[in-house]
Amino acid sequence: QAFDFLAISNAGVQLYTILHSSVTFFAALAAVIVLRTRVTVVQWSAVVAIVVGITLTGIPTPLPSQGSFALGLACAVLGSLCLASSYPTAELLFRYVPSPSPRPAEEFCSFAGGMLNVLLLLVWTLAYTRPRWDALVLAPLRAAPLGPVPSGTVIALYASHALLVGIHSLY
Numbered sequence: 001q002a003f004d005f006l007a008i009s010n011a012g013v014q015l016y017t018i019l020h021s022s023v024t025f026f027a028a029l030a031a032v033i034v035l036r037t038r039v040t041v042v043q044w045s046a047v048v049a050i051v052v053g054i055t056l057t058g059i060p061t062p063l064p065s066q067g068s069f070a071l072g073l074a075c076a077v078l079g080s081l082c083l084a085s086s087y088p089t090a091e092l093l094f095r096y097v098p099s100p101s102p103r104p105a106e107e108f109c110s111f112a113g114g115m116l117n118v119l120l121l122l123v124w125t126l127a128y129t130r131p132r133w134d135a136l137v138l139a140p141l142r143a144a145p146l147g148p149v150p151s152g153t154v155i156a157l158y159a160s161h162a163l164l165v166g167i168h169s170l171y
Contacts, residue, residue, distance in 0.1 A: 001121055001165070003079030011072025019076035021054035026084030034088040035095075114167065121162045129158075 008016045028047045031037040039047075066072075090113075094106065129136055141149045 001079075001117070002124065003075040003082060007072045007076035007079055009072075010067035011069060011076060012066045015069070015072060016076055018054055018057060019073055020080055021051050022077055023080035023084045024050050026081050027087050030085050030088045031091075034085075034092055037088075114165075117165045118162050121165055125158060125162070 004016070004020070007019065011019060024047050028039055028044070032039055090109070094109075137154055138151060141154065
């Protein structure tokens with residue numbers, strides 16, 4: 001999440017979305033390396049098509065970066081790599097690690113992982129963002145073309161984001 005935040009902050013939301021499409025490639029690569037999964041030529045072609053297709057969406061209209069494009073690119077790729085590595089790692093644990101008796105349900109593990117993401121985002125927000133709330137959040141919003149945004153709205157959006165991170169982790 002921290003890499004994703006830095007990627008969005010530097011590359012902008014549109015460029016981040018395009019750059020984050022590399023998660024599909026890294027997930028397939030990690031499955032091959034970690035799980036020894038056989039990926040067919042057709043499957044690799046589909047992975048490449050997804051990444052290239054999403055990347056091409058930025059070509060008709062060049063998208064400016066908000067900060068350092070190179071830092072945004074590096075963080076988007078690192079964030080994608082971290083996210084992609086979680087899939088085969090979880091499957092590896094379910095497949096090869098001797099399970100305790102009784103083994104926890106996969107749904108419980110998914111829920112626990114989602115709640116861990118929400119908790120980590122909450123800790124980051126309280127420890128890092130809250131002390132810098134005005135400089136990092138409110139000042140840029142005051143300068144936004146749409147005008148000032150009420151602080152309560154921003155807090156509600158942060159809480160919604162944390163909830164959505166947890167829901168996303170469940171799927």
